[in-house]
């Protein structure tokens with residue numbers, strides 16, 4: 001890239017080019033051209049080739065009620081049928097679908113036939129409880145076979161699932177249950193992580209007791225840790241009892257292509273997380289296309305995405321995409337550092353993983369671990385089964401990219417740096433592994449068919465080499481359909497009037513390289529932080545802080561962090577006097593625990609500083625740019641003359 005000192009270009013190996021579906025840049029360009037020449041025809045061709053429809057569609061894209069777009073509107077299908085029955089019918093019944101590795105290393109393999117039977121039984125159990133098409137089911141579970149089964153079972157009966165990440169607190173769970181109006185909750189007694197058994201059902205009970213959850217009629221509990229749980233008569237059922245006498249077959253509910261497969265809550269720039277609503281047909285189509293083009297999934301691959309099903313990556317790249325492609329995939333319960341920081345590398349060796357997809361934050365923490373402890377260095381493991389690496393969730397810094405390329409990929413595996421979002425459903429900007437020359441730190445070029453560009457505040461395209469706002473020019477099949485229960489918010493957030501309602505606003509800044517046109521994502525342009533690849537709204541954390549009885553005011557900003565990408569820094573004004581010394585330390589602890597309870601441990605501020613006030617303009621606006629500088633420990637260079645109270649800057653220096 002023109003603005004960096006030394007640009008290294010990594011060409012995919014001849015072998016990678018030879019085996020890939022998109023083989024060489026001409027093949028990539030041909031797909032892009034196909035989509036440019038006949039946009040609807042391009043997606044329709046793939047939708048016909050890749051999905052099995054109960055009722056074939058005749059309409060492709062319906063823009064009549066923009067920005068509420070519809071894809072394949074008159075088609076009917078079932079997502080679970082496409083992931084399971086279809087593969088069994090095509091002779092893959094005995095192929096391993098899931099290789100589950102537990103926290104303690106125990107391995108369980110589930111074939112497509114087994115998975116179909118497990119899903120059908122649980123789908124029947126849910127139907128028996130009265131759960132039906134269109135009902136919402138909240139899933140609050142650890143990484144497990146049952147987690148995938150629960151998602152697929154909902155899809156099978158047309159229930160819309162909403163997964164709440166197992167690390168979220170009772171409050172966060174309650175808010176999501178209430179917003180979704182869920183009729184059932186699926187959880188487990190607890191989860192194993194890093195050799196410890198952690199409770200889940202007790203947190204779920206707490207959530208249900210907080211009020212607002214009367215919509216929940218049934219709670220299904222998977223027995224995992226054997227921890228003590230209270231079962232509420234008439235409401236709670238053990239998973240194993242619920243499925244015990246169920247039939248192994250279950251007629252799928254054939255749903256319209258637009259039927260909401262799931263709602264997944266994600267952070268935005270206001271306090272309340274928003275429920276991103278996804279479709280069935282368009283979503284599954286692009287989940288498969290990402291698997292086939294970006295990961296070039298082949299029948300003999302062993303594929304491993306290390307995400308949690310609580311995030312969108314775990315939806316598209318664990319629960320749906322790989323299964324729809326008939327792949328063999330790993331589902332991992334544990335953490336990368338237990339029993340030691342060589343866990344990922346050992347698992348790649350043991351299971352002969354060929355495609356590995358993880359987040360930059362994991363790579364950075366494992367680089368650190370390997371530097372400190374040679375016995376967990378990837379060089380100690382046989383990683384020769386790998387042929388393709390992926391990165392997702394945040395920008396990957398070139399140093400981490402190069403380490404990943406050399407030490408994990410043996411300088412032979414292409415790295416696909418995949419840019420996408422909860423809202424986009426599938427990959428948007430990414431290299432094609434057998435075509436695109438790679439540049440560390442750049443997610444390179446659009447996925448074939450996706451039309452992205454960079455614009456200024458007025459929506460006018462800026463020239464290559466100039467930074468701006470990332471937008472998508474045309475609707476795509478896997479896109480968000482609406483914000484659950486709040487269509488206005490959907491419109492305002494993603495199709496703002498500033499762009500005449502015509503451009504999808506991703507919320508990220510981007511720049512295209514002046515010569516190659518390659519995209520580099522420059523970070524969020526809204527008040528969203530990215531901590532270890534997890535999206536956190538600053539307002540959400542501020543709301544949690546001010547809900548504490550001692551807190552009068554709070555402002556939260558991000559600060560660059562070597563391992564987590566960004567770290568959360570909170571500036572807090574207490575109702576009482578500004579604490580110092582040991583007292584301040586105690587309040588910091590108290591507030592961190594509090595935020596952990598209000599949202600979840602991932603939202604705990606790493607650094608909390610107290611002031612008698614916050615830096616504000618005379619009109620009372622908090623000067624966040626100043627706070628960001630303070631958080632980084634930078635000297636304040638900007639003009640502070642408009643500041644109401646310049647003296648407090650010293651208090652907030654940290």
Ligand code: WTA
Pocket residue numbers: 266311312313391392393394395396417418419420421422423443506507508521523524530533534535
């Ligand atoms: C960021 C995760 C740079 C970006 C799939 C986006 C990335 C947000 C990349 C979405 C990447 C994700 N390079 N930034 N390859 N991938 N992001 O909804 O800021 O959890 O808007 O979806 O993560 O996060 P989300």
